[in-house]
Each structure stands twice: as structure tokens, then as C-alpha cells.
Amino acid sequence: MNNYFYKYEETHPLTWRIKKFKKTIFIDEYENKRGYLALKFALKNLSPDEVVSIIKKSKLKGRGGGGFLTGEKWSLIPKKNYFGKTYLLCNADEMEPGTYKDRFLMEKIPHLLLEGILLSAYAIQASCSYIFLREEYFLSKFLLEKSILEAKEKRYIGKNILNSGFNIEIFIHTGAGRYICGEETALINSLEGKRPNPRSKPPFPSQSGLWNKPTCVNNVETLSNVPAIILNGYKWYKNISKNNDTGTKLMGFSGKVKKPGLWELPFGTTSREILEDYAGGMKDGYNLKAWFPGGAGTGILTKHYLDISMDFNSLNLVGSRLGTGICIAVDNKINIVSLLLNIEIFFSRESCGWCTPCREGLPWSVKILKDLKNKKGRIGDIEILEEICKNLSIGKTFCAFAPGAISPLYNAIKYFRKEFENGIDFNLPIIKNKVFGIQSNNLNNI
Amino acid sequence: MINDKEKKFILKELNKYENSDAVIVESLKFVQKRLGWISLDTMSEISKIISVPVSKIESIATFYNQIFRKPVGKNIIKYCDGVVCYINGYKKIKNAISKHLNINTGCTTKDNKFTLIPICCLGNCDNSPTIMINENLFSNITVKSAINILESIK
Ligand code: SF4
Ligand code: FES
Numbered sequence: 313m314n315n316y317f318y319k320y321e322e323t324h325p326l327t328w329r330i331k332k333f334k335k336t337i338f339i340d341e342y343e344n345k346r347g348y349l350a351l352k353f354a355l356k357n358l359s360p361d362e363v364v365s366i367i368k369k370s371k372l373k374g375r376g377g378g379g380f381l382t383g384e385k386w387s388l389i390p391k392k393n394y395f396g397k398t399y400l401l402c403n404a405d406e407m408e409p410g411t412y413k414d415r416f417l418m419e420k421i422p423h424l425l426l427e428g429i430l431l432s433a434y435a436i437q438a439s440c441s442y443i444f445l446r447e448e449y450f451l452s453k454f455l456l457e458k459s460i461l462e463a464k465e466k467r468y469i470g471k472n473i474l475n476s477g478f479n480i481e482i483f484i485h486t487g488a489g490r491y492i493c494g495e496e497t498a499l500i501n502s503l504e505g506k507r508p509n510p511r512s513k514p515p516f517p518s519q520s521g522l523w524n525k526p527t528c529v530n531n532v533e534t535l536s537n538v539p540a541i542i543l544n545g546y547k548w549y550k551n552i553s554k555n556n557d558t559g560t561k562l563m564g565f566s567g568k569v570k571k572p573g574l575w576e577l578p579f580g581t582t583s584r585e586i587l588e589d590y591a592g593g594m595k596d597g598y599n600l601k602a603w604f605p606g607g608a609g610t611g612i613l614t615k616h617y618l619d620i621s622m623d624f625n626s627l628n629l630v631g632s633r634l635g636t637g638i639c640i641a642v643d644n645k646i647n648i649v650s651l652l653l654n655i656e657i658f659f660s661r662e663s664c665g666w667c668t669p670c671r672e673g674l675p676w677s678v679k680i681l682k683d684l685k686n687k688k689g690r691i692g693d694i695e696i697l698e699e700i701c702k703n704l705s706i707g708k709t710f711c712a713f714a715p716g717a718i719s720p721l722y723n724a725i726k727y728f729r730k731e732f733e734n735g736i737d738f739n740l741p742i743i744k745n746k747v748f749g750i751q752s753n754n755l756n757n758i
Numbered sequence: 759m760i761n762d763k764e765k766k767f768i769l770k771e772l773n774k775y776e777n778s779d780a781v782i783v784e785s786l787k788f789v790q791k792r793l794g795w796i797s798l799d800t801m802s803e804i805s806k807i808i809s810v811p812v813s814k815i816e817s818i819a820t821f822y823n824q825i826f827r828k829p830v831g832k833n834i835i836k837y838c839d840g841v842v843c844y845i846n847g848y849k850k851i852k853n854a855i856s857k858h859l860n861i862n863t864g865c866t867t868k869d870n871k872f873t874l875i876p877i878c879c880l881g882n883c884d885n886s887p888t889i890m891i892n893e894n895l896f897s898n899i900t901v902k903s904a905i906n907i908l909e910s911i912k
Pocket of ligand 2: 410887
């Protein structure tokens with residue numbers, strides 16, 4: 313074993329193989345660097361249940377934004393499958409504005425994802441897996457297709473893999489451009505060739521998912537963590553983190569920073585460290601005004617929160633979310649109202665339109681934000697925005713899209729109310745009892 | 759008209775899935791590659807091949823933003839209007855392209871060479887602003903480089 317690689321591997325399960333290399337890692341190089349060892353080991357020495365239990369103990373959490381414990385999710389899949397087939401779906405429909413982590417993994421080290429899929433499929437005894445890939449990721453598609461062929465040749469994919477009796481097929485399915493397909497049940501509907509509206513739960517996909525069969529949906533980054541945990545053990549995985557959330561996470565900063573990009577860092581790293589030590593701080597002439605912890609659907613925070621640890625819990629406590637963990641810097645030259653207008657236009661464009669609060673509420677917020685941006689807001693507009701935020705909060709809509717859409721707005725009003733107030737034209741008559749769009753129940757006091 | 763190659767492709771795709779509805783998106787995209795857009799006739803041809811009602815195919819075609827229901831130009835320019843590209847000034851780029859080609863968003867140039875549309879974050883925010891022309895991604899775009907790229911396209 314080459315010590316150099318081993319050193320990195322101990323702390324960087326996702327990226328140690330690509331540290332010094334700009335190019336994609338194909339199968340020979342991957343195998344030279346302990347690739348597919350975890351798969352060989354598991355197929356020979358571990359039962360599916362044991363794999364599930366290792367992942368459970370590792371406390372690996374979903375890296376797609378939800379943060380659900382992966383092992384728990386797997387153990388919801390019925391052991392006795394009366395339906396004949398179990399599916400493992402890889403969610404590679406990365407579209408969250410400000411996020412570029414899954415693309416990085418698929419372009420640099422596609423075999424890591426494949427090995428992760430194979431191990432996970434073995435754990436839940438899935439015999440078929442689809443990688444639901446975003447259409448615009450043409451390069452990822454090409455590289456994954458090539459890697460699947462390579463892995464097939466080596467008999468890692470197909471029938472009776474490495475003489476273990478385990479069979480699996482992996483297909484790539486590309487989308488056609490809708491953000492909502494990233495929601496797990498919408499993804500399932502989309503794959504089945506239905507309109508990708510989210511499904512109501514229960515039944516949960518683990519019981520009745522793709523074609524009514526037990527189905528598990530995991531994100532690219534989540535699956536890519538699996539091989540290292542199997543190879544090095546859950547204790548090792550816990551130890552590479554600095555706090556309660558185990559393992560590492562791809563984290564980064566974009567915006568007007570000196571070196572935008574992403575890095576694999578242990579949980580517990582603070583956003584200030586990422587910004588200053590890795591991203592090189594703000595570009596000359598720009599100051600940090602606010603930031604998003606993980607994509608446009610996470611609550612915006614001010615620079616006073618920069619010392620917060622980047623993990624699921626800490627960010628929840630301050631009214632935001634880890635989301636995808638890829639931060640966005642908002643600089644002092646950006647007007648918050650205009651920024652939120654951009655974000656809400658995106659979300660209202662991408663709402664699937666299934667439920668009224670989301671379908672009507674988001675365009676309504678766009679309308680008001682447009683007025684405020686043009687200094688034509690009316691007295692009461694900010695309160696209506698707050699009301700919309702309430703009506704789109706968790707539990708009020710069919711899926712988690714709307715709460716995600718509204719959380720940056722909610723926080724922006726909280727922290728930058730003055731900028732919203734600046735958009736109000738006090739000469740305009742106050743319009744009482746006249747609201748456009750959905751009629752909220754609680755507008756009497758406007 | 760759907761040609762034999764496309765028909766074969768669609769039938770082959772069916773092997774990947776448990777039902778034929780699941781090939782709708784892939785079929786539409788494959789045919790669109792050659793024809794540029796999806797007409798009602800195209801849909802009814804696909805409907806015959808995979809035995810799925812046209813109405814169902816239409817409900818899918820209208821949902822996704824990369825299935826074009828009207829003729830488009832030879833080259834599709836997608837500018838990212840995601841939040842990072844917003845911070846890094848995508849609007850300037852978009853306006854420059856718009857002015858250079860003399861079209862608005864959603865429109866096609868008179869010579870049918872270009873169509874301009876917005877797209878959500880292209881996963882290239884660390885190299886923002888970003889545009890994509892057909893299958894090619896362009897990073898760190900400036901007004902000047904955007905125009906240069908357009909002029910280099912035949
Ligand atoms: S919340 Fe929005 S995206 Fe989710 S089901 Fe309702 S309309 Fe669709
Ligand atoms: S926001 Fe434009 S590439 Fe991500």
C-alpha cells in the first residue's frame with residue numbers, strides 16, 4: 313500500500329484518489345487505489361444485513377439535503393420481498409441553484425459512485441438500479457456510461473457478480489429539465505413516465521415506490537460514501553468528523569470569493585474556515601453581506617453566523633439548513649430584495665403546480681418583490697410576504713419544495729427588513745382588503 | 759416523420775423499464791435531437807410505437823422545459839439565471855447576447871440559427887457566469903467572450 317494515498321484516505325473518503333489529479337479516474341487507476349475492494353470484501357464476507365448494520369452504526373446521513381439516516385432508510389425496505397424486485401435509485405438530478413457537488417463526483421470519480429450503488433443494492437437486495445441524471449450533465453453521462461461498461465467487463469455489474477450469486481443491472485435515465493424531479497417521489501413518478509408531481513406519503517417508497525415495488529432513493533454523494541465505510545469500518549468513519557455528524561462532506565463557497573470551489577471537509581468545519589482558509593476570502597472590493605449554507609433553498613444568514621459549524625443540527629438551530637452544504641456568498645453590492653426576486657422567480661417557475669399554496673403563493677411573492685424592487689411597494693406588502701411565508705411553511709403544502717422556496721425569503725425579511733421597507737412608496741394609496749392571488753385567512757389586520 | 763433508426767432506438771429503450779410509459783421522455787428527446795422540436799404528429803407517431811395514448815405523451819412533453827413544443831433554432835443557447843450567476847452578473851451577459859442576436863428570451867433569430875432560453879443552475883457555479891450552447895458548457899463568461907463564442911458558431 314502506498315502510504316501517500318493511505319494518509320489521505322484516512323481523512324478524505326471521497327476525494328483522496330483525486331487529490332493531485334485533474335483527470336477522471338477510470339477503472340485501472342481506481343482499482344490500483346483500493347477501488348472495488350469494499351465490494352469484493354462485502355460480497356465475500358458480509359451478509360446484506362451486516363452491510364445495513366455497518367451503515368446504520370456509521371450514522372451516515374443523506375447528502376441530498378434531507379439528512380435522513382441512510383442505514384435507517386435501508387432498513388425500512390422489507391426483507392421478504394413478495395413483489396419480486398427491489399429498486400435502488402440514485403438521485404443525480406442536481407439542480408439546486410448554487411450546487412455543484414454531485415457533478416464533481418461523477419466527473420472525477422464515477423467508479424466510486426458505481427461501487428457505492430453496488431454495495432447499497434447488495435445491502436437492500438435490489439436487482440435493478442437507475443441513476444436519474446440531470447439532462448444537462450452530458451459529460452457525467454458519457455463518463456458514467458463508459459464506467460458502467462468497464463465495470464461490466466470486470467464482472468462487477470451483471471449476473472452472479474464475482475461468483476457471489478448477487479445480480480444487478482445499472483441503467484442511466486436522463487431527465488428533461490424539472491427541478492421537482494429531485495424530490496424522491498416526484499423522481500419515481502418521472503421515471504415511471506408520469507407527470508412528476510410528488511406522491512402523497514404513505515405509502516412510503518420503501519414499501520411501494522417505483523412500479524409499486526420497494527424502492528430506495530439515495531443521493532450521489534451519499535452513495536459515494538458507502539465503499540469507504542465498508543472498507544474502513546464505522547468507527548473510523550465517525551472519527552474523521554469533528555462533531556456528532558459523522559464523516560466528511562463536500563463543502564464550498566461560490567459568489568464573489570477569491571477561489572470559488574469545493575473541498576471535502578469534516579463535519580464541524582465552520583463556514584468561516586471554508587470561506588477564509590479554502591475559498592481565499594472575499595474578492596478585493598467586496599464585503600460579505602450574507603450567505604446561504606447550502607443552495608438557494610436554505611435560509612439566508614448574516615455574517616454574524618459565520619462561525620457556525622457546518623452540520624445538520626447547528627444550522628437547524630439558527631433557522632437554516634445544511635441543505636447541499638455548498639455555500640453561496642452574497643456581497644455588499646447585492647440588493648437583498650433583488651436577490652430574493654431572482655430566487656423566488658426560480659422557485660415559482662419550478663413549482664410543479666400540484667397544490668394551491670405553492671402554485672399561487674410563489675408567483676404572488678414574485679409580484680410583490682418586483683414592486684418592492686422598483687420602489688413601488690405598498691404599505692402592507694412586507695406583511696403579505698410574511699403571511700405567504702407562513703402559508704408555505706412546513707406541513708402546509710404537499711411537499712418540501714415550498715418550505716424550501718420560502719425559507720430564504722423568511723430569513724431575508726428577518727435580517728434585512730430595512731431593504732424591503734426601502735421599496736415601499738408611501739405616496740401610493742393603501743389598498744385594504746384587496747389581495748391578488750390566494751386569499752389568505754389571516755389578512756384582516758392589513 | 760420518425761425514421762427507422764429512431765424507431766429501433768425507442769423499442770430498444772423499452773427493455774430498460776417495466777412499462778412503456780417510462781420511455782416517453784427518452785423517446786421525445788431522441789427524436790427532438792434530429793427534428794429540433796416535438797409536434798403533435800411526432801407525438802402521435804411515438805404513441806403508436808409504444809402504445810401509449812397521445813394525451814399522456816403530451817402531458818409529459820408539456821411538463822419538462824427541455825422538450826420544445828415549438829420550432830427552435832439550430833443552436834440552443836441556455837443562460838444560467840441561478841442565484842450565483844445572478845450575483846456574478848448573468849443579466850449583463852444575457853442582455854449582450856440578446857442585443858447581438860436581436861432577440862428576446864424565448865425567441866429564435868430570423869435565420870433560425872439561435873434560440874435563447876434561461877436554465878436553472880448548471881452545476882458550474884464555481885465558474886460562473888455560465889452558459890450552455892447545445893451540449894457545450896462555457897465558464898466564466900464575459901460580455902466579450904459571449905459574443906466571440908456566438909460568432910464562432912456556424
Ligand atoms: S409544494 Fe409545490 S412542488 Fe410540492 S407538490 Fe405542492 S405545488 Fe408541487
Ligand atoms: S448558478 Fe449558474 S451555474 Fe450555478
